[in-house]
Amino acid sequence: MAALMDSTLPTRRRPLGTLIGIAVIVAASVIGYFLFPNNLALLTRIIATMLLVLSIDLVTGYCGVATLGHAALFGAGAYGAGIVSAHFGITEPLTMTLIGAAAGALAGLVSGLVILRAHGLPQLVLSIAVVHLFHEVANKASGWTGGSDGLSGITTDALLGLFEFDLWGRTAYVYGIILLLIVFVLLRVLVQSPFGMLARGVREDPVRVAAMGASVHSVMLRMYVISGAVAGIGGALNAISTQVVGLDSLSFTMSAEALVMLVLGGTGSLYGAMVGTVSFMWFEDVVSAANPFHWLTIVGALLIVVVLFAPKGLYGAAAAFLSRRRGGGK
Numbered sequence: 109m110a111a112l113m114d115s116t117l118p119t120r121r122r123p124l125g126t127l128i129g130i131a132v133i134v135a136a137s138v139i140g141y142f143l144f145p146n147n148l149a150l151l152t153r154i155i156a157t158m159l160l161v162l163s164i165d166l167v168t169g170y171c172g173v174a175t176l177g178h179a180a181l182f183g184a185g186a187y188g189a190g191i192v193s194a195h196f197g198i199t200e201p202l203t204m205t206l207i208g209a210a211a212g213a214l215a216g217l218v219s220g221l222v223i224l225r226a227h228g229l230p231q232l233v234l235s236i237a238v239v240h241l242f243h244e245v246a247n248k249a250s251g252w253t254g255g256s257d258g259l260s261g262i263t264t265d266a267l268l269g270l271f272e273f274d275l276w277g278r279t280a281y282v283y284g285i286i287l288l289l290i291v292f293v294l295l296r297v298l299v300q301s302p303f304g305m306l307a308r309g310v311r312e313d314p315v316r317v318a319a320m321g322a323s324v325h326s327v328m329l330r331m332y333v334i335s336g337a338v339a340g341i342g343g344a345l346n347a348i349s350t351q352v353v354g355l356d357s358l359s360f361t362m363s364a365e366a367l368v369m370l371v372l373g374g375t376g377s378l379y380g381a382m383v384g385t386v387s388f389m390w391f392e393d394v395v396s397a398a399n400p401f402h403w404l405t406i407v408g409a410l411l412i413v414v415v416l417f418a419p420k421g422l423y424g425a426a427a428a429f430l431s432r433r434r435g436g437g438k
Contacts, residue, residue: 126296129379130289136386137285148277150393152349155284158385159291159342160362161369162378163212166335168367169375170299171328172311175223176363177235178339180242183358184215185340187259190353191252194261201264201273201283205344212340213333215242220332224325236360243358258354262347273348280349287345291338295378298334307331308376372414374421383423 140151160182167173188211189204198204223234246253253259266272271279298304306327309317314324347353356362373384391410396403418425
């Protein structure tokens, strides 16, 4: 299988790829800070969404699980971090983030136990049902979540006791970058590990993986829980940076848009997930500001062009082009 063949690549190239990824994230973050110093809230929201898209890539791109309900995991992390702050007075940002990750992982376990009982189209329908159920629970439990009015009263202490979360969003932006870097490095290790290779094998040929003695369901469920933790971190970051959590963080629309971002960048690649998120959200922000009445049409046209002419996504198409160029130069 191609996934197992990937494991034969020289191991020295893997740390190099991780270092290059870290360098690109840091460089892009610095450039973004100086280009948009007055719009750091948008950049922080992009980082939080990027974590959500990365989490979807783990189950869809690496395991082949069809899902449109990942906003349930993101929202669980956001509400988890927000509730402990608003109702229990836990306002230390690192603790809130860890609680958000735990809430996301728990939501991933619950969702995975339901969604992974089916395959194909029924699996997709179950994922939609799950996100709607999470949305309805959050709406009805208004005493804890604020219901349709949203959860307010969220406060955060200074990061490490030194850096206040100010109105300009500088601390939240830097904190988001640090979280993204940590998650990126950990996910690089994960997808290149034997477990990551096994997950790719499940995506490509689950029958053969089962014949080898591995539990396909166990692999997918474990990946779903890990995915939930990553999405929960994104949700916690969103709660910490905005200090409010609304029902939109559990919406089907958010799940669908996140999946579109993944397809736009390229599935089965951490870089593709990040490229797709930045491209979609930046393009959406620019186009909606320039043409507030027809921006959805323009975004839809862009997606059609990408799917038709770059079916592997923006990052996948660029990687394939560079590979051909290198091959042609030999």
